[in-house]
């Protein structure tokens with residue numbers, strides 16, 4: 001038996017850090033949404049109980065370091081499953097990009113195995129397993145649009161934002177999330193995003209207010225480490241984007257626009273500058289879509 005599950009990328013519409021915690025993580029408050037730039041995870045039942053993985057991108061680890069592999073191991077142990085699985089990841093989301101590609105693969109694996117292994121678990125139960133893998137995994141289990149608190153695992157579901165286009169551009173650098181958080185001086189943050197305004201903009205589907213409320217306190221840290229990220233932001237703004245922000249710990253920057261004509265202008269301007277440029281839409285549905 002084989003099933004395929006979509007693993008969409010996420011963007012952060014806001015990312016605020018409130019405090020550094022004694023466990024080394026940071027207390028965050030962030031609004032996240034999924035977009036239709038997605039990996040695909042194929043899951044094939046293995047009767048011998050083994051867990052194996054292949055990925056279309058050869059540089060992505062194919063063992064326990066892979067978040068999807070880890071998800072399968074954790075679920076198998078926790079629910080004492082006898083069967084195994086072969087996972088194949090068709091990678092479309094750029095790696096180490098601030099788009100939660102690995103987290104989304106893990107979440108898609110949890111959703112797919114729930115079906116393949118007939119576990120009958122709720123999304124809340126899958127998200128609890130996901131939290132053991134990474135802070136972004138619980139959000140990715142649900143998808144859609146949400147406010148995430150704690151270290152990212154406390155999820156409140158939100159409405160679908162105003163319809164718009166999302167143009168994503170990733171400069172050819174990988175960014176370590178741990179390094180970016182490590183370089184953040186929480187007491188010195190002077191650009192806290194307007195989270196309340198973002199929540200209002202989403203509930204009222206107010207596109208201009210959503211663009212105004214975009215904000216990410218990790219942006220300055222990554223910008224100081226990688227000046228190319230600032231150049232991409234400036235290029236997007238000069239090409240007519242309605243709102244521009246870095247996603248997560250970066251280095252991917254996204255532009256929001258409502259008029260389709262602007263999409264082409266921004267895309268063409270960026271393609272002369274970086275190779276990885278994607279045009280996407282925000283996903284409305286809360287639960288990741290099963291393909292088959």
Ligand SMILES: C[C@](O)(CO)[C@H](O)COP(=O)(O)OP(=O)(O)OC[C@H]1O[C@@H](n2ccc(N)nc2=O)[C@H](O)[C@@H]1O
Nearest residue numbers: 024025026028134135136137151152177178181248249
């Ligand atoms: C930047 C974001 O992607 C925004 O959505 C997340 O906050 C990070 O999510 P993630 O990549 O799933 O993060 P994890 O794999 O849990 O943690 C990677 C590293 O980031 C740092 N980290 C992560 C989350 C958090 N709330 N505080 C942190 O300080 C820690 O040093 C941790 O060792």
Ligand SMILES: Nc1ncnc2c1ncn2[C@@H]1O[C@H](COP(=O)(O)OP(=O)(O)OP(=O)(O)O)[C@@H](O)[C@H]1O
Nearest residue numbers: 066067095096097098099100101102105136177248
């Ligand atoms: N399934 C996977 N896909 C991509 N990378 C993975 C995967 N599993 C583990 N990794 C490792 O995780 C690291 C981060 O990759 P990922 O693409 O998830 O980063 P990211 O998009 O910045 O994540 P986040 O936004 O959650 O911080 C990579 O260096 C990669 O080696």
